[in-house]
Amino acid sequence: MRIYVTSVLVDDQSKALDFYTRVLGFKVKHDIPMGEHRWLTVVSPENPEGTELLLEPSEHPAARPFKAALVEDGIPATSFQVDDIDSEYERLVSLGVSFTQKPMDAGPVRMVVLDDTCGNLIQLIQMKDN
Template identity: 50%
Template sequence: MKIKLANIFVEDQNHARQFYTETLGFIVKHDIPLGAFQWLTVISPENPDGAELLLEPNENPIAKTYQKALFEQGIAAVVFMVEDLDKEFQKLSAKNVEFKVQPMTSPHGKFAIINDTCGNWVHLQQET
C-alpha cells in the first residue's frame, strides 16, 4: 500500500495553482476541466512519479467549515518535507510568504509554518 493522492481544500483553484507552482515550485500534473472546477493536482519536480496533491475547491459547506476551523486554530492542513529549511525560509521570505512560525528546532528536526494564501497553514519540515 502506498499514498498516491492526497487533497487540500483551497478557496480558489487558480490562485492555488499560482501559489503552489510559482511560489512553492511544484509542477501541475493534472488539470482536467470538471464543470466550474478542475481536477487539479501538483507534484514535486524532485519526485514526478510520487504522490500528487489535489488542490480541491472548498465548495462543499462541510469542507469550507473544516478548512476555516483548521486555519483559525492554527493547524496545518498539510506537511511538506524540505532538505534545507533555512534555505527555503530565505527563498520564501524573498517572495513575501507569510510565516506563522519562523524556522525553529523541535525533537524531530526543524520546522516552520506558512500561509498558502488559499485558506491553509502549511507545515514545512526538515528532518534531523
Template identity: 55%
Template sequence: MRIKLNSIMVEDQTRALTFYTEVLGFKKKSDFPVGEYRWITVVSPEGPDDLELVLEPNANPAAKTFQQAMFAQGIPLTAFEVSDLKAEFARLKEHQVAFTQEPTPMGPVMIAVFSDTCGNLIQLYQPL
C-alpha cells in the same frame, strides 16, 4: 495499497495553482475541467511523479468550516519535507510568503509554518 493522491482544500483553484507552482516550485501534472471546477494536481520536482497533491475546490460548507477552524487554531493541514529549512524559509520570504512560525527546532525536526494564500496553513519540516 499505496498513497497516490492527497488532497488539500483551496478557496481558489487558479490562485492555488499559481502559488503551488510559481512560489513553492511544484510542477503541474493535471488540469482539466470537471463540471464547474477543475481537476488540478501538482507533483514535486524532487519526488516520484506519481505522488500527486490535488488542489480541491473548497465548495462544501462543512469543508469551509473545517478549513477556517484549522486556520484559526494555527493547525497546518499538511506538511512538506525540505532538506534545508533555513534556505527555503529565506527563499519563500523573498516571495512575500506569510509565515506564522519561523524555523524552530522541535525534537528530531525543525519546522516552520506558512499560509498558502488559499485558506490553509502548511508546515515545512527538516529532519535534524
C-alpha cells in the same frame, strides 16, 4: 499499498495553482476541466511520478468552517519536507510568503508554518541529522 493522491482544500484553484507552482515550486501533473472546477494535481519536481497533491475546491459546506477552525488553532492542513528549512524560509520570505511560525526545532525536525493564500496553513519540515 501506496498513497496515490492526497488533497488540500483551496478557496480558488487558479490562485492555488499559482502559489503551489510559482512560489512553492511544484509542477502540474493533471489539469482536467470538470465543469465549474478542475481535477488539478501537482507533484514534486524531485519525484514527478510520486504522490499527487490535489488542489481541491472548498465547495463542501463543511470545508470552510473546518479550514477556518484549523487556521484559528494554528493547525497545518498538510506538511511538506524540505532539505534546508532555513534557506527555504529565506527564499519564500523573499517571495512575500507570510509565515505564522518562524523556523524552530521540534523534536527530530526543524519546522516552519506558512499561509498558502488559499485558506490553509502549510507546515514545512526538515529532518534533523542524527
